[in-house]
Amino acid sequence: MARYSPTVIDHFTNPRNCGRLADPDVTVFVGNPVCGDQILLTARVRDDCVTEAGFEAYGCSASLAVASILTEHLSGMPMPVIADVDEAQVLAWAGGLGPDQRHAATLGADVAHRLAENHRAGTSDGDAIGCDG
Amino acid sequence: MDVVSMLGMPGAALRVPRPQWRQSLSAALLEAFEFHLANNGFYRALCEAEGIRAGDIGGDGDLHRIPLLPVGMFKQANAHVMLTAGLADIELEIRSTGTGGIPSVSRRDATTVTRASVGIFGGYRDFFGISKGAGLFLCPSTAEVPEMGMVKVFNLLTGMLDDHRYLVHEFSFDPNEALDQLRRWEGRMTRHIVGPPFIIARFMRFLELEEIPLQLDPESMIIMLGGWKQYTGRSISREEFDANAERLLGVEPARIRDMYGMIESNMLAIECEHHRKHVPPWCYVSIRDITDPAVELAPGRTGGIAILDALNTSYPGFLLSDDVGEVDESDCPCGRTGQTVRFRRRRQGAELGCCAVSIEKYLDSQQVVADCDLAGSPAAAGR
Numbered sequence: 001m002a003r004y005s006p007t008v009i010d011h012f013t014n015p016r017n018c019g020r021l022a023d024p025d026v027t028v029f030v031g032n033p034v035c036g037d038q039i040l041l042t043a044r045v046r047d048d049c050v051t052e053a054g055f056e057a058y059g060c061s062a063s064l065a066v067a068s069i070l071t072e073h074l075s076g077m078p079m080p081v082i083a084d085v086d087e088a089q090v091l092a093w094a095g096g097l098g099p100d101q102r103h104a105a106t107l108g109a110d111v112a113h114r115l116a117e118n119h120r121a122g123t124s125d126g127d128a129i130g131c132d133g
Numbered sequence: 134m135d136v137v138s139m140l141g142m143p144g145a146a147l148r149v150p151r152p153q154w155r156q157s158l159s160a161a162l163l164e165a166f167e168f169h170l171a172n173n174g175f176y177r178a179l180c181e182a183e184g185i186r187a188g189d190i191g192g193d194g195d196l197h198r199i200p201l202l203p204v205g206m207f208k209q210a211n212a213h214v215m216l217t218a219g220l221a222d223i224e225l226e227i228r229s230t231g232t233g234g235i236p237s238v239s240r241r242d243a244t245t246v247t248r249a250s251v252g253i254f255g256g257y258r259d260f261f262g263i264s265k266g267a268g269l270f271l272c273p274s275t276a277e278v279p280e281m282g283m284v285k286v287f288n289l290l291t292g293m294l295d296d297h298r299y300l301v302h303e304f305s306f307d308p309n310e311a312l313d314q315l316r317r318w319e320g321r322m323t324r325h326i327v328g329p330p331f332i333i334a335r336f337m338r339f340l341e342l343e344e345i346p347l348q349l350d351p352e353s354m355i356i357m358l359g360g361w362k363q364y365t366g367r368s369i370s371r372e373e374f375d376a377n378a379e380r381l382l383g384v385e386p387a388r389i390r391d392m393y394g395m396i397e398s399n400m401l402a403i404e405c406e407h408h409r410k411h412v413p414p415w416c417y418v419s420i421r422d423i424t425d426p427a428v429e430l431a432p433g434r435t436g437g438i439a440i441l442d443a444l445n446t447s448y449p450g451f452l453l454s455d456d457v458g459e460v461d462e463s464d465c466p467c468g469r470t471g472q473t474v475r476f477r478r479r480r481q482g483a484e485l486g487c488c489a490v491s492i493e494k495y496l497d498s499q500q501v502v503a504d505c506d507l508a509g510s511p512a513a514a515g516r
Binding site for chain 1: 208210211213219220221223224226228234235236238240278279280
């Protein structure tokens with residue numbers, strides 16, 4: 001099996017919806033304190049459905065690709081469905097991830113859950129990402 | 134001497150006469166430059182923007198004209214643009230997280246991993262001459278932090294040893310466990326200590342405070358990487374460290390060796406017995422004017438450290454780091470030629486960033502949590 005799936009290679013090389021949305025309805029930040037991978041996702045929501053999403057991500061290639069993949073799959077999805085997105089779902093969207101890349105699927109599922117939680121609670125995460133690069 | 138010969142005979146490559154070193158290094162770097170210029174659209178555009186074309190870089194006098202990538206680019210979300218190799222060819226991702234929290238990720242293809250591993254292994258053989266003994270690794274294992282550059286570099290040492298043990302588990306360190314392990318090896322194997330300076334300093338402080346006598350073996354070495362600045366901003370004094378190591382562990386200063394490198398580069402500068410850090414023969418360290426990185430400073434002058442690395446095929450290994458220091462091109466008493474590099478400090482405004490700093494910060498935060506738990510426990514309440 002190739003180290004990276006064609007989907008991961010595609011999204012890493014040609015990231016979709018990169019950047020933050022202006023005036024988003026929900027902002028989500030999830031980071032892994034040990035490895036340092038971080039995803040910040042901004043979304044616009046209408047009638048309990050994500051209509052548009054944008055991301056900023058830092059970390060390994062799999063995490064960057066998963067962030068891009070999430071923005072495509074979550075767009076158009078109702079919040080109750082987003083709340084149920086799990087690691088297996090993200091893995092399937094990514095076309096599979098190697099054992100050392102699985103943390104990216106966990107991170108992706110965490111982002112989806114937090115998006116649903118933040119929307120339900122009417123809150124947004126603070127701006128945790130800031131790159132000096 | 135070409136790159137393959139340098140990697141195969143690092144000892145010889147590090148000791149060639151100075152004119153041959155310059156010639157070999159220039160040829161290797163020129164070949165690497167032309168490879169990336171031909172195969173990396175982003176780098177080609179960067180070169181064009183700087184007015185550099187194929188054929189503009191000739192002899193060693195032109196090396197400073199090779200366009201550099203700022204290491205900050207490795208933190209950017211769109212770091213894929215730097216790659217000469219496609220993601221499908223990337224075998225290994227190595228990361229370092231500094232105090233800012235954004236990871237710097239470098240991606241290496243199979244050729245680069247092979248070359249870097251062989252280069253580091255060869256460097257260890259030439260500088261340390263280790264082929265047996267036991268290593269007490271005062272850092273997490275690669276199993277715990279598989280992508281952390283510092284432990285990956287340390288881990289290559291284990292293949293030369295008869296036994297080894299990692300003593301930082303889940304970001305906690307118990308000096309009693311380290312002491313027990315050293316005692317178990319006593320009289321059976323030469324004991325070496327490997328790790329970032331701050332954890333070894335902690336272990337020595339423990340020995341001193343507990344008044345525990347410990348003398349390692351005549352050929353024991355202390356091998357370090359990770360820098361001398363702590364996350365608090367305070368620096369560990371090298372002189373004090375060496376004096377303590379001699380007094381508390383019985384290791385003479387000539388056998389205490391520090392190394393300097395960064396995860397974005399395949400350059401690992403290893404200290405010889407005279408405590409000069411030798412730049413590998415496939416790398417050139419160019420010191421740049423802090424205010425104008427296009428200007429190369431003469432050996433001995435302090436400035437921004439740029440590293441030109443001929444081994445990298447996954448991305449152009451021509452990097453402008455956030456470190457400040459100087460190079461020395463005078464002959465070293467150890468007999469090695471080429472350059473030696475001295476790190477002074479981080480560039481003004483750059484975050485304090487390396488694997489060791491992250492481990493230390495995390496170790497300390499765990500300690501705070503442990504102290505709080507203890508203070509809040511029923512036993513503590515009854516004191």
